[in-house]
Amino acid sequence: DAKTTQPPSMDCAEGRAANLPCNHSTISGNEYVYWYRQIHSQGPQYIIHGLKNNETNEMASLIITEDRKSSTLILPHATLRDTAVYYCIVRVALYNFNKFYFGSGTKLNVKP
Amino acid sequence: SQTIHQWPATLVQPVGSPLSLECTVEGTSNPNLYWYRQAAGRGLQLLFYSVGIGQISSEVPQNLSASRPQDRQFILSSKKLLLSDSGFYLCAWSVSRLTGRAAEQYFGPGTRLTVT
Numbered sequence: 015d016a017k018t019t020q021p022p023s024m025d026c027a028e029g030r031a032a033n034l035p036c037n038h039s040t041i042s043g044n045e046y047v048y049w050y051r052q053i054h055s056q057g058p059q060y061i062i063h064g065l066k067n068n069e070t071n072e073m074a075s076l077i078i079t080e081d082r083k084s085s086t087l088i089l090p091h092a093t094l095r096d097t098a099v100y101y102c103i104v105r106v107a108l109y110n111f112n113k114f115y116f117g118s119g120t121k122l123n124v125k126p
Numbered sequence: 127s128q129t130i131h132q133w134p135a136t137l138v139q140p141v142g143s144p145l146s147l148e149c150t151v152e153g154t155s156n157p158n159l160y161w162y163r164q165a166a167g168r169g170l171q172l173l174f175y176s177v178g179i180g181q182i183s184s185e186v187p188q189n190l191s192a193s194r195p196q197d198r199q200f201i202l203s204s205k206k207l208l209l210s211d212s213g214f215y216l217c218a219w220s221v222s223r224l225t226g227r228a229a230e231q232y233f234g235p236g237t238r239l240t241v242t
Binding site: 048050055056057058059060063101105107110111112113114116117118119 | 170175177220229230232235
């Protein structure tokens with residue numbers, strides 16, 4: 015019951031920007047968008063999250079469309095170590111609990 | 127700082143045998159705790175979550191159970207393993223939503239379970 019759809023895989027040249035799209039057309043007004051990545055056989059690593067404004071941190075930028083139905087994660091200068099599966103997630107806030115809906119993710123292949 | 131531990135890292139068990147996977151969190155109190163399973167090449171499926179000691183919610187019917195005997199300890203169990211229980215099991219924690227703080231999840235290193 016994932017609330018997001020992502021392309022299964024993408025390629026990116028080393029040193030170029032990687033733009034990873036995500037659709038979340040059924041997102042509700044108080045649900046956040048989170049991005050995680052998972053390198054093979056490790057636990058997922060938090061990247062960034064946002065509600066409706068664009069966000070930037072030391073790892074990436076998150077661009078959310080005005081209608082909030084889609085977003086894009088941008089890795090400004092991809093390196094070989096950025097090769098991983100990237101998950102776009104909707105966080106639903108219940109009364110005393112935050113539930114995270116993981117989709118199938120996008121496998122990003124950064125090539126030299 | 128907070129850390130999350132899982133053990134064992136890998137496990138090979140025969141069909142019908144019992145299972146116990148353990149997860150502990152350090153450096154925080156009253157966390158929300160989660161168990162996920164990841165089949166090969168697939169995304170993460172939420173199995174159980176807990177908002178406090180003894181409080182367990184199950185997301186999907188299955189052959190597994192969870193317990194939280196202490197605030198920062200979360201255990202995943204089975205009485206009799208099935209072949210379909212094979213996968214990568216991940217424990218995660220987040221601050222309680224009631225704190226009002228940002229609530230990203232932090233994941234442990236995972237346990238790879240192979241049922242033979």
